[in-house]
Amino acid sequence: MRYLLLLAVLGALLPARAWAQASPGPDTILRLDGQEIQGRVVVLTPTQLRYLPAAPAPPDTLALPVAEVFLVRYANGTKEVLHPEVAAGGPADVLPGLDAGQRLGLGRRDAWAHYTDHGPYWGTLGATLYGGPVFGIIAPAVISGAAVKERNFRAPAPALLADPDYLRGYQDQANRSKRQRTWAGYGTGVGVWVVLIAALLASTLN
Incomplete structure (x- = not known):
């Protein structure tokens, strides 16, 4: 009886598995x-x-x-x-129908949505917490001045980077986002130091 039940279960599972394999x-x-x-x-x-x-x-x-x-x-x-398709004698247009301003704007919008590297924030936050507000300012000054490398763009459609206007818009917005996150990390670190110093002063006065 046990073997008959096992055969019945296998018989029910095999067709379902075959159907799943046939339906990618x-x-x-x-x-x-x-x-x-x-x-x-x-x-x-x-x-x-x-x-x-x-x-x-x-x-x-x-x-x-x-x-x-x-x-x-x-x-x-x-x-x-x-x-x-490449036009005869000319390069392929990866953004047909868009003028230079629209390509620039599209690059900026894509960078705003897809460039999500928060490494500059955490890097400057850690440097500020370790070195304090005075010495910690060196990290954001250096990091924010370096342009985002193309390999770190995380563009949703890398082929669009072949368009100069789109690339310029994407690069500009990625650099802007990097600077904002860099100084946000420094600001957070300074805020932590202010709270710590205020807490120490309060405990000393009490």
């Missing part, structure tokens, strides 16, 4: 603007990508210009990087 997750389409789309890629041509949106979207295929797609991450784990 959706593909991920990463656009140049950083937007991710979940769905199933159906047709990919040099100029157009057609995909079936993930549920609960309507079961109709939609189309995207390949020029707007950075990469496709397939459900099986493989990736395919797509490049916009």
Whole structure:
């Protein structure tokens, strides 16, 4: 009886496992603007990508210009990087339809949202707590003056950094965020010192 029950359980599990293996997750389409789309890629041509949106979207295929797609991450784990078609004799335009000001603004917005390195804050906070407000000011003065390296940008769509205006906007905002976090760390450290000194004075007077 025990063996019959075991066989029945195995018989119920095997079809479910086979169905799960036959139904992989959706593909991920990463656009140049950083937007991710979940769905199933159906047709990919040099100029157009057609995909079936993930549920609960309507079961109709939609189309995207390949020029707007950075990469496709397939459900099986493989990736395919797509490049916009190159105009004859000129470089590819990774942000078609946007003027210089819009590209600059997009770079700044992306940096504000995605450059999240808090190392400068903690570094200057630690230096200020260790060296005090006087000597601790050396750390933020040095750290805030160094530009953020491109490898630390954490850009949502690295291909967009090929555009000079977008890159300039991203760099400017990343540097601004770094300076703000650097001096915020120093300010927090000074605040801690003020509280400690006030507490010591209060205990001495009492």
